[in-house]
Amino acid sequence: MTAIELYDTTLRDGMQGEGMSLSAEEKLRVAHRLDALGVQLIEAGFPSSNPKELELFELLSRETFAGAQIAAFGMTRRRDTRAEDDPALRVLADSFAPVSTIVGKTWSLHLEKVVKVDRDENLRMIEESVAFLVAQGKRVIYDAEHCFDGWHADRDYALRCLRAAAEAGAETVVPCDTNGAHLPGQIATAIADIRAHLADTGVKIGIHCHDDAGVGVANSLAAVEAGATQVQGTMNGYGERCGNANLTTIVPNLQLKLGHDCISAEQLATLTDTAHYLDELLNRTPNADQPYVGKNAFAHKGGMHVAGVMADASTFEHMDPALVGNARELLISELGGKGTVQAAAEEAGITLDDAAARRVIDRVKELEHGGYQFEAADGSFELLLRRESGQYEPLFTLESWRVIVEQRADGKVETEATIKIWIDGERYVRTGEGNGPVHALDSALRSVLGDTHPHLDDTGLVNFKVRILDETKGTEAVTRVLLDASDGHDVWGSIGVSENVIAASWFALVDSLEYAVQPGRELAPPASRDAARPAS
Structure with a gap:
C-alpha cells in the first residue's frame, strides 16, 4: 500500500x-x-x-x-x-x-x-x-x-x-x-x-x-x-x-x-525501547498502559486469559508483542490460575508440580487478602515459588532487629539499626547507620552479608513506595511497601506488608536481597554494573 x-x-x-x-x-x-x-x-x-x-x-x-x-x-x-x-x-x-x-x-x-x-x-x-x-x-x-x-x-x-x-x-x-x-x-x-x-x-x-x-x-x-x-x-x-x-x-x-x-520491520521492533528511552531522558515514568509499547500492553492477569494465551497467544493478544519490541507478561494475583503460576515458575527455572502450583495459588490469595500485591513484586513472588517448590534457602535466620531514630535540638536526625541474625550456626550482631530506617537496616545487613555474597555490593535500591491500605485508620493503617532494586542490569521488585511501616520495609528489603542471591541469576558484566550502579 x-x-x-x-x-x-x-x-x-x-x-x-x-x-x-x-x-x-x-x-x-x-x-x-x-x-x-x-x-x-x-x-x-x-x-x-x-x-x-x-x-x-x-x-x-x-x-x-x-x-x-x-x-x-x-x-x-x-x-x-x-x-x-x-x-x-x-x-x-x-x-x-x-x-x-x-x-x-x-x-x-x-x-x-x-x-x-x-x-x-x-x-x-x-x-x-x-x-x-x-x-x-x-x-x-x-x-x-x-x-x-x-x-x-x-x-x-x-x-x-x-x-x-x-x-x-x-x-x-x-x-x-x-x-x-x-x-x-x-x-x-x-x-x-x-x-x-x-x-x-x-x-x-x-x-x-x-x-x-x-x-x-x-x-x-x-x-x-x-x-x-x-x-x-x-x-x-x-x-x-x-x-x-x-x-x-x-x-x-x-x-x-x-x-x-x-x-522496516527491524526498526519497528525497536519502537518500545525508543519510546522508553525518550521517557527516561525526560525523567518521566513510562505510561504502563500505553498501547503497543506500555508495560501492560501485553500483560495478562485473569486466569482464563492466561490459560488462553498459553494455549494460543492470539486468543487474547491482537498481535505478537515482539513486532514492536515489547514482551508478554503474566501477572500474578488472586485472579490468576495454575497456568499463570507454572508459566512464571518455568521462566524462573523452577520445577513446580500441580500440587505445589495450587499451594502457590492459595498462598497468593491469602497474602493478597492481607494487602500483598505481587504484580510489581516479581522478586518476592519468585521467592514464594521457591518456598512452595522446596527450592528455597534463606539468606539468614532472624533473631531480632531494632531501629533507633534520634532528632537533636539542632534539627539533625540520626538513625541507627541493630540486627541479630544466624548464618550457618553462627550468630552475628551488627549495627548500621543511615539517613533513615531502611538505609540503616540495609547497611547493617550488608556489613554481614558482604563477606559471603560480595556481589551484593553491586545491587542497590532504585525506588521505594509506601501505600496506606486503609486510610480511614490513619496512622494505625496497614502499609504496603514496594522496593525496586537493581544490579545495573536487571531490576526486580519486592514487597512487605505490616501495620508498622518499618517492619513492612524490612520484609521487602530482605526479599530484595534474597532474590539477588538466588541460584541461576546472571549478574551484569562488571563494566555495565560500573556504568549504572544504583545507590543504596
Whole structure:
C-alpha cells in the first residue's frame, strides 16, 4: 500500500508540554534515536530563536543521519514585509536544514483577532513565503494552522489558502487540527475534500493532530485512509495541553493494521525501547498502559486469559508483542490460575508440580487478602515459588532487629539499626547507620552479608513506595511497601506488608536481597554494573 512519510515534531511541538525540557546535547541524542527508528523528517525547532536552539542547529549541522532529514520550523512572512526581507524567513533560508516547515493562517477568526490582516494579504503571505524558500532550494512543507476550523467556517477560503501554498511550490500541505477539536469522521471528510480540490497541483497532503478530544491517533488514521500521505506527531504523544497525536501508536497501526509502509520491520521492533528511552531522558515514568509499547500492553492477569494465551497467544493478544519490541507478561494475583503460576515458575527455572502450583495459588490469595500485591513484586513472588517448590534457602535466620531514630535540638536526625541474625550456626550482631530506617537496616545487613555474597555490593535500591491500605485508620493503617532494586542490569521488585511501616520495609528489603542471591541469576558484566550502579 501507500508509503506514509513520518514527520516527528517531538523536539519542537513536544517540548511545549508542561515540564518538558531537554538540553541541546540531549535533543541531538533524540534526533539520532528517531533516525535509527526510521523517521523520515525530524522537526528540530526554530533556528536561532534562542541560544539553545542556535546551539542545537549548530550541532545538527555537523551530524550525519542514516535516513532522516532535519526540518527547520518558522512562520509565513510578516504583514507588509517582503519575504526576502523577513528576518525569520531569511534564517530558514540560510539554515543547513534541507526542509523548511512554515505555519500560516487559514481561519478567518485568526485573521481578525490575531494577525489582523485581510484575506488577500494572508494569501500573499502564504504564497510569497513558500515561493521564497523554494527559490532558496528548500523542500517546503506548509502547516495550515487551524485548518479544520477554517474549513468548517469558510471552506472556500481555507481551500484557497492551501492552494496558494501548493501553487507556490510547497511539497506538502498539512491541514492542522490545532485545537484538537474534531472527530475522525469530520477529519476524513475534510481531507477527502482537500485532496480532491488540490489533485491538479500534485501536492502531497499531510495531517497534524492534537489529542484534546482524545482522538488524535484516530484522527490521524482517518486522514490517512482519506488520502493523507504524511503524518505528523510526537513520541509518546508529548505536547501542549493534552498532547499531540502519538506516533508510537500511529506507526504500528499504520504498518501492522492498515498495511502501509512506514519503517522496516527491524526498526519497528525497536519502537518500545525508543519510546522508553525518550521517557527516561525526560525523567518521566513510562505510561504502563500505553498501547503497543506500555508495560501492560501485553500483560495478562485473569486466569482464563492466561490459560488462553498459553494455549494460543492470539486468543487474547491482537498481535505478537515482539513486532514492536515489547514482551508478554503474566501477572500474578488472586485472579490468576495454575497456568499463570507454572508459566512464571518455568521462566524462573523452577520445577513446580500441580500440587505445589495450587499451594502457590492459595498462598497468593491469602497474602493478597492481607494487602500483598505481587504484580510489581516479581522478586518476592519468585521467592514464594521457591518456598512452595522446596527450592528455597534463606539468606539468614532472624533473631531480632531494632531501629533507633534520634532528632537533636539542632534539627539533625540520626538513625541507627541493630540486627541479630544466624548464618550457618553462627550468630552475628551488627549495627548500621543511615539517613533513615531502611538505609540503616540495609547497611547493617550488608556489613554481614558482604563477606559471603560480595556481589551484593553491586545491587542497590532504585525506588521505594509506601501505600496506606486503609486510610480511614490513619496512622494505625496497614502499609504496603514496594522496593525496586537493581544490579545495573536487571531490576526486580519486592514487597512487605505490616501495620508498622518499618517492619513492612524490612520484609521487602530482605526479599530484595534474597532474590539477588538466588541460584541461576546472571549478574551484569562488571563494566555495565560500573556504568549504572544504583545507590543504596
